[in-house]
Amino acid sequence: MQTYLVGGAVRDKLLGRPVKDQDWVVVGGTPEQMLAQGYQSVGADFPVFLHPKTKEEYALARIERKIGVGYTGFSCDASSEVSLEDDLMRRDLTINAMAMDDQGNIIDPYNGQQDLKDKLLRHVSDAFVEDPLRVLRVARFAARYHNLGFSIAPETLSLMQTIVANDELTALSAERVWQETARSLMETHPEVYFENLRACGALAVWFPELDVLWGIPNPPKWHPEIDTGIHTMMVLQQAVKLSDKLSVRFAALVHDLGKGVPPEENWPSHRGHETLGLALVNTLCxxxxxxxxxxxxxxxxxxxxxxxxxxxxxxxxxxxxxxNRCDVWRKPQRFADLLVSCKADARGRTTFENCEYKNADYIWQAYEAAAKVDVKAIVAKGYQGKAIKQQTEQQRISLIQAFKNTFQK
Incomplete structure (x- = not known):
């Protein structure tokens, strides 16, 4: 048996990036040999084993053949005759189809190192079209490595479009789509993920509420970028700068979905888009x-x-x-995240990227003023039932008004 480090670990070593997980491929081995050496079998669809000490994954070299639809419709050959080159050929991108032996030598049959230098995300073979999940994975890699100058090779984008045209994306599970989307949202350039999904037609399949926003105008006075889709991507960029929370970035993504609903004759006005968006957010979620x-x-x-x-x-x-409706009294941190999202929205506009946004501080301080009301003291004065709530509301309004009178813009 021969063992090689493969995939992302090799790629990131060559890029000088930290390696989080190491995956290994075993050539010339059998399940019986792996078990005899103390490895633990964990693969349900193909032979994967955990190292008895490091617990890293070791998979027998394998060949996959398409026999059905979706990303699970494959048969697997993991016999000891499968070569390293055979195993690497089934991978998605050339930069993920390299291996390293125990001497540190790079095995690169599909020119992954050259594509690293050229900063290209390029498919290994035409078998790329057999797995629809690769559309999302490649878009995610484009988001991850955008700051290094990587882009998707035109011929690979064309294959992504073919997958979409063949209606393969509908075979994906919601869990896998969300997993790729969530990971992309946590990259430094998540907007690149959605822009590439749109470029290949995949956005319309899984994110139709978002896809329709491109081409919908906003008032130029408030939105010099005009286009709502472009604005949404700009808001997402600002959310990345302001927060590392998945929920904040997702909220930035969906905040204007309601603008896809009002009739065109009202454009560029979008009166009522705030509440119109609620059903769309729920549908997407x-x-x-x-x-x-x-x-x-x-x-x-x-x-x-x-x-x-x-x-x-x-x-x-x-x-x-x-x-009250935001339940700030029980969940103040969530309300703080709302304010961060609104700041991202305000800055996600051409020429407004660095604007001061006092609105968030103003509303937060209004909340802090209202929070000073002592409900226990109200009860101690003998108020009961609905009267407690009425007194609490009245005192909170008074404190907010007093704060408003003293706040300096």
Whole structure:
């Protein structure tokens, strides 16, 4: 048996990036030999084993053949006759199809090193089209390595378009789509993921509510970039600068979905888009099986981002109503994330990228003022039932109004 380090670990070593996980391929071995050496079998669809000490994954070299639809419709040959080159050929990109032996020598039958130098994400073979998950994976790699200057090779983008045209993307599970999307959202340039999905037609399949935003105009006075799709990507870029939370970045992505609903005759006005977006956020989250924290913040930002942008014009009672509906008293951190998302929205506009945004501080300080109301003291004065809530509301409104009177823009 011969063992080689393969895939992402080799790629990142060559790029000088930290290696998080190491995967190994075993050539010339059998499951019986692996078990005899103390490896633990964990592969359900093909022979994968955990090293008895390091617990790293060791997979027998294998060849896969397409026999059905989707990313699971494959038969697997992991016999001891499968060569390293055979195994590497089944991989998605040339930069992921390199191996390293125990002497540090690079085995590179498909010119991955040259593509690293050329900063190209290029498919290994035409078998690329057999696995629809690769559309999302390649878009994710484009997002991950964008800051290094990488881009998708035109011929690979063409194959991604072919996969979409063959309706293969619909065979993907929501869990896998969300997994790739969530990982992409946490990259430094998540907008590149969505832009490449749009370029190959995949965005319309899994994110139709987002896909329609391109071409929808905004008022030039407030949005010099005009296009709502472009604005959304700019907001996502700003969210990355402001937060490393998945929920904040997702909320930035979905905050303007409602602009895809109003009739064209009203453009560039989008009156009511805040609440129109709620059903769309829910539909998208249902389709992707997005986690609750992403759904909840996405809904809040969709509904209240205009409130925050108009913060200084809001009455004290309106501010309190928003605080109540956002459940800030029990979940202040989530409300703080709402304000971060709104700041990203304000800055996600051409020429506004570095604008000062006092609205968030203003609303947060209004919350802090209202939070000083002592409910226990109200109860101690003998108020009961609904009267407790009424007194609490009245005192909170008074404190917010007093704060408004003293706040300096």
């Amino acid at each position: 249902d389709r992707l099986k997005a986690p609750n924290e992403c759904r909840e913040l996405g809904l809040m930002v969709s509904e209240y981002h205009t409130h925050i942008h108009q913060a200084f014009e809001l009455k004290a009672s309106t501010i309190l109503g928003m605080l």
